[in-house]
Amino acid sequence: MDNQRAKELTKKAYDLRKVVLEMIKKSGGGHIGGDFSVMETLVVLYNDVLNISPENKDDPNRDYFIMSKGHSVESYYAVLADRGFFDTEELINTFSQFGSKFIGHPNNEIDGIEMNSGSLGHGLPVSVGMALACRMDNRPSRVYTVMGDGELAEGSVWEGLMAAGHYKLGNLCAVVDRNHLQISGTTENVMTHQNLHEQAESFGWNVIEANGNSIEEMADAFDAAKKVTDKPTLIIANTIKGYGGGDVMENKASWHHHVPDEEEYNEILDTINHREEAVINE
Amino acid sequence: MNKIPNRKAICDVLLENAKEDKDIIALCSDSRGSASMTPFFEQYPEQAVEVGIAEQNLVSIAAGMAHVGKKPYCFSPACFISTRSYEQAKVDVAYSNTNVKLIGISGGISYGELGMSHHSAQDIAAMSAIPNMRVYLPSDRFQTKKLIENLLQDEKPAYVRVGRNPVEDIYSEDNVPFEMDKATVSRFGLSNEKKAVIVSCGEMVRPSIDAAKILENKGYRVTVIDMYCLKPFDKNTLIKEAEDAEIIVTVEEHAPFGGLGSEVASVISANRPCKVVQMALPDDHVITGKSKDVFNYYGMNAEGIAGTVEEGVYGGALLSQH
Numbered sequence: 001m002d003n004q005r006a007k008e009l010t011k012k013a014y015d016l017r018k019v020v021l022e023m024i025k026k027s028g029g030g031h032i033g034g035d036f037s038v039m040e041t042l043v044v045l046y047n048d049v050l051n052i053s054p055e056n057k058d059d060p061n062r063d064y065f066i067m068s069k070g071h072s073v074e075s076y077y078a079v080l081a082d083r084g085f086f087d088t089e090e091l092i093n094t095f096s097q098f099g100s101k102f103i104g105h106p107n108n109e110i111d112g113i114e115m116n117s118g119s120l121g122h123g124l125p126v127s128v129g130m131a132l133a134c135r136m137d138n139r140p141s142r143v144y145t146v147m148g149d150g151e152l153a154e155g156s157v158w159e160g161l162m163a164a165g166h167y168k169l170g171n172l173c174a175v176v177d178r179n180h181l182q183i184s185g186t187t188e189n190v191m192t193h194q195n196l197h198e199q200a201e202s203f204g205w206n207v208i209e210a211n212g213n214s215i216e217e218m219a220d221a222f223d224a225a226k227k228v229t230d231k232p233t234l235i236i237a238n239t240i241k242g243y244g245g246g247d248v249m250e251n252k253a254s255w256h257h258h259v260p261d262e263e264e265y266n267e268i269l270d271t272i273n274h275r276e277e278a279v280i281n282e
Numbered sequence: 283m284n285k286i287p288n289r290k291a292i293c294d295v296l297l298e299n300a301k302e303d304k305d306i307i308a309l310c311s312d313s314r315g316s317a318s319m320t321p322f323f324e325q326y327p328e329q330a331v332e333v334g335i336a337e338q339n340l341v342s343i344a345a346g347m348a349h350v351g352k353k354p355y356c357f358s359p360a361c362f363i364s365t366r367s368y369e370q371a372k373v374d375v376a377y378s379n380t381n382v383k384l385i386g387i388s389g390g391i392s393y394g395e396l397g398m399s400h401h402s403a404q405d406i407a408a409m410s411a412i413p414n415m416r417v418y419l420p421s422d423r424f425q426t427k428k429l430i431e432n433l434l435q436d437e438k439p440a441y442v443r444v445g446r447n448p449v450e451d452i453y454s455e456d457n458v459p460f461e462m463d464k465a466t467v468s469r470f471g472l473s474n475e476k477k478a479v480i481v482s483c484g485e486m487v488r489p490s491i492d493a494a495k496i497l498e499n500k501g502y503r504v505t506v507i508d509m510y511c512l513k514p515f516d517k518n519t520l521i522k523e524a525e526d527a528e529i530i531v532t533v534e535e536h537a538p539f540g541g542l543g544s545e546v547a548s549v550i551s552a553n554r555p556c557k558v559v560q561m562a563l564p565d566d567h568v569i570t571g572k573s574k575d576v577f578n579y580y581g582m583n584a585e586g587i588a589g590t591v592e593e594g595v596y597g598g599a600l601l602s603q604h
Contacts, residue, residue, distance in 0.1 A: 060351060108378055115349060116378045119369055125339045126374055129346020129354075132331065133307075141350075156370075159339035166334075 001048060001219040007279060009215045012082065013043045014276040017244045018269065019078040019088060025265055027096035029104070033255035034148060035075035037179040037212070037239040041146060042079045044218040050144065054084045057112060061139050064130050066115055068123020069148035069177060070105040071257075077102060077110075085112035121154025123147060124174055128164045131172040131232075142226070146175045150182030153191040158203075161234075165204025170229035173222070177212060179241035183256040200234045212237025213244075246271030284423065284451045288444035289357075289387050290318040291423040295430040296355060300326045306434070307331060307347055307354045311340045316446075317357035317387045341367040341384065345374035348381040353434070359393070360386025360443050364405035371441070376414040381437040384409075385444070389419075390485065390535035391563070392446035394573040402443070403563050407540025409441040410513045416440040417513040419484030424453040425510060428460035445485045445535075447573065452488055452508070465516040467523065470494040471503035478591045479523050481507045481546050482533040489577070490533050492584035497591055504591065509542060517549050524554045529594040531559045533587055535577075538562040559594050561587065 001009075017036055024030035046052070051063040067076045077095065081088040094100040101109050105118030117123055123145040131143040151157060164172055176196065184190050193199070200207045206228040210221040218237065225233035241256070242249035245268045249255040260268055300306045300322065308314075308322050309331045323330040331347075333340045337358050344354035356363065363386050364371075375382045386405055393400035409417045418440060420426040426444060433440055453459070459466050468491060478497070482490040487508045494504040505523050509516060524530060530550060532543040543560030550558055561582055569579055577583050581590070 064350065115345070115380075116373060119373045121338075122342055122370065122374055125342030125370075126346040126349070128339070129343035129348075130350050131346075132343065133347040133350045133352045136328065137351075139350075156338040156342065159333075159336040160342070163333055163336070163339055163343065 001216055006216045006219070007282065009043050009047055010279050011276055012047070013039045013215065014244060014272050014279070016043065016075065016078040016082060017272050019081070019092065020074045021265065021268060022092050023074050023078070023095045024259055026092060028259055029096055029257070030074045030259070031071040031257050032074070033181065033241040033249065033252070033258070034069060034072040034177065034179065036243050036245055036249070037241045038069070038072050038146060038177045039075050039244070040213050040215055040218055041175055041177060041237050042075055044215055044222060045144060046079050046083050048219050049222045052112070054111065061141055063141050064114055064127070064143045066123040066127050066145040067106045067117055068145045069120070069151055070117035073105050076106060080112045083112070086110065120148070120151040121156035124157050124160035125163070127172055127174065128160050128167070128169065131164070131169040132167060135169070135171055142171045142173065144173050144175070146177060148182070149176055149178045149180065149187050149193065150190065152176065152193060152196070161200065161203045161205065164232040168204065168230055169232045172232040173225045173235065174232065175235045175237050177239055178236050179239045181241040181251070181253040181256065183253065185253050196236060204231055206231050206233040207236065208233060209236045209238060212239035244272055244275060284448045286423050287318065287446060287448045288420060288423050288426040289446070291426040292385060292430050292444065293318045293322055295427055295434070297322055297325060299434055300329055303353070304329065305351060305353045307352045309333060309340055309344050309354055309356045311335055311337050311358045313358050313387065316359065317385070319357055337362045337367045338370050341370035341382065342374050344382045345370070345378060345380040349378070353381055355383045355385055357385045357387055359400065360389035360402035360405050361400050364402055364408050364441065368408060371409070371415065372412050375439045376412045379414060380439065382439055383433055384441045386441060387444060388446040389443035390445060391568055391573045391576050394571050394576045397570055398567050401568055403535070403537040403568060405441070405443055406512050406534070406536050406542065410540065414439060415513070418442045418510055419512060420444065420510045421484060421487035421508050422449045422452040424451065424455065424458040425460060425466070425508070428458050429510065432462045443484060449485055450488050452491055463511045463514050463516060465511060465519040466508040467519060468494070468506045468508070470498040470506070471501070473501055473503055475501060475503045476528040476595055477503045477505065477526050478595055479505045479507060479527045479530045480533060480587060480591065481509050481520065481530060481542065483509045483512060483542050484535055486533040486535055486582065489582065489584045490587055493587035493591065496584060496588040512542060512545065515545050515549070520546060520549055521553045524550055524556060527556055529557045529559065529591065531561060531587065531591050531594060533561045533582065536562055538565055557594060559590060561590060
């Protein structure tokens with residue numbers, strides 16, 4: 001990815017954080033910490049990697065994406081709206097409101113969303129099924145999913161890892177948003193990951209580590225994943241929970257699900273604007 | 283004496299259709315032998331998926347395959363696929379509305395000797411409680427064949443429970459009165475006696491028919507409703523048959539909660555109240571043994587069902603397993 005494009009997408013990721021902030025402020029609820037950590041992953045996927053657009057959303061040869069960490073739905077919605085699947089204003093005004101289709105977890109009644117999620121540990125096994133079926137039909141499609149690191153405690157994730165390795169699904173790429181925090185504290189305190197990199201490799205996966213809050217590094221990681229066709233790829237996206245929100249919310253488990261008060265809101269918005277300007281003036 | 287279990291009838295239908303329809307996929311969780319699906323795995327390996335002993339994965343993988351256009355049939359013991367995979371059935375199949383057919387094999391107390399871990403006496407209740415999940419318990423191999431042929435034509439989620447052992451034929455190759463989501467009614471006795479209705483499903487239909495024949499010989503009038511469609515439940519047939527009934531006896535290889543008896547009682551009480559007596563497995567660890575011996579122990583055989591009807595009509599006492 002060239003510098004100019006990386007800059008554009010970095011700016012976009014900050015802009016979309018502002019959309020998320022508005023959604024959560026207006027609705028009075030949302031998983032903002034994970035939204036902010038996973039934003040660059042989603043921006044790169046939907047702007048540089050996935051063959052998915054409003055025009056080809058029903059094409060069987062499209063790529064497929066499952067948001068396994070469904071609670072980060074605010075950032076997912078913001079990215080889909082930005083790609084033209086639906087209107088950003090409608091999203092901000094109706095998110096989590098009574099009867100809205102924009103509910104607090106991905107909902108496949110919404111254009112661009114393949115499967116419902118929300119219950120953790122489902123995205124990877126479902127993606128395994130999609131990748132297997134696409135390979136059976138010799139489709140060019142690739143299948144992507146994003147999981148949280150707390151989600152890895154779900155046993156079904158490991159069933160999926162095992163099956164994907166067994167079937168050598170080179171058309172499957174999973175991302176772990178490795179922000180080290182979950183609702184009760186650090187992932188290491190709640191349920192330790194002994195060595196995720198080696199664990200996944202031992203299950204037959206190609207493993208790539210990247211700075212998950214860097215557009216360039218994530219774009220490079222997805223490029224590298226595409227080149228490995230005889231095994232699935234896991235990208236460990238090392239991120240900061242609440243990234244972009246500054247001292248108020250970065251690296252704080254308490255922001256897993258939190259609505260900023262007026263002062264916090266202003267401070268977060270200032271930080272986002274400040275960092276965005278820094279990118280523009282680079 | 284029929285030697286073909288319902289599970290084999292399912293395999294035969296899929297084998298017959300898989301040649302033309304390459305989207306038909308069979309998935310097993312180290313269960314292809316128990317499911318009678320070995321011939322499918324051998325004949326169509328490119329349409330067969332083994333997931334190992336991982337029932338959650340089984341259902342999620344099937345949902346993913348269905349989403350991209352496949353027609354997956356998942357085979358696993360009913361005790362596991364109905365509750366160990368419950369979350370996946372709820373979210374990935376029913377909620378996401380994927381065309382996955384869940385086939386619970388060796389259902390009920392088929393594995394009678396193996397204990398509660400291998401009994402599925404909760405599956406009707408569990409699966410019926412999921413919105414957008416249909417629930418079927420076919421009675422014999424001919425009805426099973428018709429059911430699967432029909433399910434191949436639609437693109438909606440469904441759970442089907444079949445038993446392990448062959449069921450003595452109720453219908454025949456050229457006489458299967460089958461209509462999708464409509465119960466099958468058999469009438470016995472032409473007298474003007476008080477009428478009893480026996481409503482049963484799955485493997486309990488055969489002894490219910492036998493019970494009706496015993497009662498018929500005694501001069502009673504009995505209607506047997508083969509309610510293979512637990513959900514959507516065929517209310518209309520039940521209400522119609524209940525119009526002139528003295529008593530309704532329900533028979534199910536299931537716990538006494540949330541199954542056939544509960545549904546019948548609910549429909550009857552709201553539409554045409556009459557006495558409903560439920561015959562079901564107890565709310566307890568089911569005694570272990572060969573399934574036939576277990577059914578005999580609980581009186582869930584032709585004589586037991588006939589006796590319950592007789593006592594209900596003329597004994598007056600409302601029997602209850604609760």
